[in-house]
Amino acid sequence: MDRSPDSGFSVGGSSLESCLVPDRVNLLELALRRKLTIQDREMREHCWYRGQEAGHTVDPDQAALDYVINHGKRFSDVFDANAQNIYANCDTTCGVNYCRGISNCPLTNEQIHELLGD
16 A cells, blocks of 8 residues: 555545644744744844944944844844744734734834833
8 A cells, every 4th residue: 555645645534644743843933033023024124223423334244243142042032032023913913823013013113112021
């Protein structure tokens, strides 16, 4: 008997495909997308502040590197500590299990700071 994933083999009436739990994969992808969207906004704001301090436009790559080195761990810790509230707000703002992504996130910087508790 062929039991390869492509054979249509089933156990107890369930196909192999139904055991892959696509919703769990999608939820992990969604959580990562939301975290990266908010972190990107924080990095852009950091770049702006660095430019204000320097009195001129700064290289975005240098500002991003500075952010990751000096603030990345703190961001991750703060985000993770507030993740439940952040995800609930994202569900309310954009819809359950949906994220508009980096360039279309409707949250203001003030809302992001409030969600992060800083």
